[in-house]
Amino acid sequence: MAKFEISPNFQISRRKFLTAASLGASGIMLSGCDAFDSQLSIGSGLRGFLENANGLTYRAQRLLAGRDALAPEFTEADIRQPQRPNGVTAPDDDTYKGLLANNFADWRLEVSGLVEKPLSLSREQLQNMPSRTQITRHDCVEGWSCIAKWTGTPLSLVLDQAVVKPQARYVMFHCLDTIDRSLSGDIKYYGTIDLIDARHPQTILAYGLNGKPLPVENGAPLRVRVERQLGYKMPKYLYKIELVDSFANVGGGRGGYWEDNGYDWYGGI
């Protein structure tokens, strides 16, 4: 490493720098951490810059995990409690209440958008398709985890039946529960995943939980399981699947209800 001479001037400037730096640092401390608050709202330049890291994480984890690496599965002995519900647990929407009153006999799953053959599947049709049962851990973005057994139809089978058009990039899930109310009306939960996760072997449309029909609080009659992502990527009270090439024009344009409220679109971390 190169030597360098320190002139008296240079040394003084360092000391000045030091003083300035410590004054600056203590200024930040004194003004409190709300100094950063105003820079962090959705759409601000700084936040957009920081959010780049999430794109990096997405690419890095996709590279490492590939398309088919499986999330860990557990044993019956690991099921020690009911699956903890989160978000909306008792939808009070009229449509949903009507369907529930009839035990979902009139419920249909619509598959539309960029598909060759739009579908409208009854619960029976869906349950007559090949199923997958898996004991997996649900990780909530808040930090808690819960292990449960999920049974459902692999999403890839439904996509195959509908024949996805080549320009489709995302699967959008439309739900029956009102998660929020705004001035412009009710906001129903919605979310998106890419086709890699949509076709992952453990991605299922679940209608069974711990050997019983899926309870209302956990998303009856149908919810999504995307086992390599966090809980907010697994919508409940599903009624429509739409294949899209972009989610820019839906909601806040960030790909989901929670994403519109600041969560990252990629929930693999």
Place this chain on the structure above:
Amino acid sequence: MESVARSQSATGPDAPVSSDSTLIYRQSRWTRLTHWIWAISLFFMLLSGLQIFNARPQLYIGKQSGFGYNNTIFEIGAVNTDAGPRGYTEIFGHRFDTTGVLGWSGPPGNETARGFPSWATIPSYYDLGTARVIHFFFAWILTTTLLVWLVASLVNGHIRRDLAPRLDDLRRLPRDIVDHAKLKFHHTREYNTLQKMAYGGVLFVLLPLMIITGLAMSPSMNSVLPFLNELLGGRQTARTIHFTVMLLLVGFFIIHILMILAAGPINELRSIITGWYRTDPPAHDDKTTERSA
């Protein structure tokens, strides 16, 4: 790297008043650069991490959180009492009243139920999504910097020369502890035994453990490295370790600052900003200033 010793008359408030103390080049540019990047990253990671923790201010042992059974070992919460709402912190079943700081805090008359108080989190208001954006951004910076430091320090000999413990260090340890307890500091080219243990512990144990437990909490990474959670005792244990390592790093930071203040802040800060460090005047058998590697 060579250590450049040059004589210089003592100046500055904390310099030993001696005409034959010397300035030596002690910290390479890699050490200085990575040190400050870590300082900034860890500041943001800590404060955004406390915000993330506030979303679920509990720690558990095992693969999952106990709702139908009890595996909670740490909890921050708020309860209503006859004397109004109180904040509490519970550790292994022992409950402490922490009103005003943990569990229940805020400006007088405007308190709210919060795990960590507003002044200790980024953002100051409750916002899990934003805290995660900040946390993961700096996680990349911190990890990249650690890798850069590791390569640079292997190449320039910093690890071998300054951090690797030697047999001598063990022999010097008791003396070192006594000296530190008496706040008697030796300013030499080399780190003393406690410094080697502290810096080595942070760089080779705490930071890697932080990264590993962080990865173990990612559901996507669990599909790549399923053994990680098994090794650590389950995802919730990994989260608990992640939090515990944070406490240890905060403890290191406090001692680090106290040691700098006690050992002469100007001299210590100069060495981590410019690289140049003022050593003690050569004593009877002090050969450190002549050392060159």
